[in-house]
Amino acid sequence: MNILVIIKQTFDTEEKIVLQNGAISEEGVNFIINPYDEYAIEEAIKLRDEHSGQITVITIGPERAESALRTALAMGADQAVMVDSEGLNLDEYSAAKILAAVIKDREFDLIIGGNVTVDYGSGQVGPRLAEELNIPQVTTITKLDIDGTQATVERDVEGDKEIIAVTLPVLVTAQQGLNEPRYPSLPGIMKAKKKPIERIEIGDLAIEDGGEGKTVVTETFFPPKKEAGRILSGTILEQAADLARLLRSEAKVI
Numbered sequence: 587m588n589i590l591v592i593i594k595q596t597f598d599t600e601e602k603i604v605l606q607n608g609a610i611s612e613e614g615v616n617f618i619i620n621p622y623d624e625y626a627i628e629e630a631i632k633l634r635d636e637h638s639g640q641i642t643v644i645t646i647g648p649e650r651a652e653s654a655l656r657t658a659l660a661m662g663a664d665q666a667v668m669v670d671s672e673g674l675n676l677d678e679y680s681a682a683k684i685l686a687a688v689i690k691d692r693e694f695d696l697i698i699g700g701n702v703t704v705d706y707g708s709g710q711v712g713p714r715l716a717e718e719l720n721i722p723q724v725t726t727i728t729k730l731d732i733d734g735t736q737a738t739v740e741r742d743v744e745g746d747k748e749i750i751a752v753t754l755p756v757l758v759t760a761q762q763g764l765n766e767p768r769y770p771s772l773p774g775i776m777k778a779k780k781k782p783i784e785r786i787e788i789g790d791l792a793i794e795d796g797g798e799g800k801t802v803v804t805e806t807f808f809p810p811k812k813e814a815g816r817i818l819s820g821t822i823l824e825q826a827a828d829l830a831r832l833l834r835s836e837a838k839v840i
Contacts, residue, residue: 587639587732589630590692591663592685592699592715593623595647595654599704608805619654622700624661624767625760629730630698631662632765637732640664642692646684648672652783659778660770667784674788677799682714687791689719696737697757701726709759716757724750726761 597603598616605611619627630641643658645651646669655666669684676684689697697716702709709725716723728747729740732754739750742761770778788797816832818825833840 587633587637587696588692588694589634589639589641590689590694590697591623591626591630591641591643591658592697592711593627593643593645593654593658594620594700594703594705595645595651596620596703596705603808605806605808608807609803610806617650617653619657620700620703620705622702622704622760622762624700625762625764626698626700627658627661627663628765628767629760630696631768633696633730633732634662634664639695642667644685644688645669646671646676646681655783656778657770659781660774661768662774663781665782665784667786669786669788669791671788671797674797675799675802676797677801678708678710678714679801680793680795680797680799681711682718683793683795684788684791684797685711685715686718687793688786689715695754696732697721697755699757699759701759701761712757712759719757721755721757722752723757723759724752725759727758728761728763730758730764 595617596619598618599621601615603610627643634641641663642665643655643663644667645655647654648671652668655668659666667688669688671684674680699712701712712725713723724739724741726742727739728742731738735754737752737754737756739752739758741748741750791797818828820828830840
């Protein structure tokens, strides 16, 4: 079984966000594998060990993203691909286009990634990539069983779960609860230093618009500070009247 895992390097979730000139400052920041992508890596390892095969981890990012690939290799992935995005304006559209260009000529049975990233949280890249490759997709999965060319998937739905049967190849995105990601072992870390990383330049790929995104971020800012709440008193009718008056005179929403 050939498994491709798409990952992204993101801010450590413990980092304090600092804004400078309308953008997020990366100075002195610790970067990690997107936590949801760790579930994807762990599931790929479990499936590889059960069915045999090979795991290739793919990321798009600047040079610092190599550390995320090395961590994935230390966890147990077999090989890695890094697409250099230094200086590019990437968004979900361009990321899916780039990944599709990297993947389209490779053999694979399964593509797995995180359900969302903790930085932008759009959840778009996986579904967009599946559309580019014209393969089925199942998102927010919490269980995955494969038997031959058939996969049985459980996924989160509102207040319940859904069970889906699908034929390989398929793209799935991992939700919390799918598994418990392992920590890289010391032997794994040492072996990861010798595992190959294939490096690809955007210019080597035939991509529309040269890999540039369609979305431009003009400014990033913190939400306004919330003011203290107000407790209304009196009868229900008096509270309703006060609420309507406040919504009209102060909040100006009615």
